[in-house]
Each structure stands twice: as structure tokens, then as C-alpha cells.
Amino acid sequence: MNMLPTLAYIDPMSGAIVLQLIIAGIAGAAAYFRRSIWACVRLLCGKAKSADAAAGDGAQTREN
Numbered sequence: 443m444n445m446l447p448t449l450a451y452i453d454p455m456s457g458a459i460v461l462q463l464i465i466a467g468i469a470g471a472a473a474y475f476r477r478s479i480w481a482c483v484r485l486l487c488g489k490a491k492s493a494d495a496a497a498g499d500g501a502q503t504r505e506n
């Protein structure tokens with residue numbers, strides 16, 4: 443049994459469509475999850491801690 447190699451061909455337009463689907467999927471997911479992404483960015487940058495600390499200090503002065 444002599445097996446011949448199988449040659450696969452993807453034309454450039456098919457490759458472009460697949461690339462467009464991947465890019466659109468990433469952009470769509472980023473747009474859908476933008477609030478949670480920004481929350482993670484703020485958490486990593488440390489801005490959430492300073493905002494929480496400022497809000498906590500204001501709440502304590504109002505109670506006293």
C-alpha cells in the first residue's frame with residue numbers, strides 16, 4: 443500500500459476570513475466584558491485600593 447501525501451490548500455480569502463473572525467471575536471469579547479476588564483486593570487494598578495480608602499475615610503467622618 444503506497445500512500446500518497448495529501449496536499450492541503452487554503453486560498454488567501456479563506457485565511458483572511460478566518461483572521462477577521464478571530465479579531466472580531468477578541469474585540470467583541472473585550473467590548474462585552476469591558477467593565478470587568480477595567481476592574482482587573484484598576485485592581486492591578488492599585489487605584490481601587492486608594493478609592494476604597496478615600497471612601498472609607500469619608501464614611502467614618504460622617505458617622506462621628
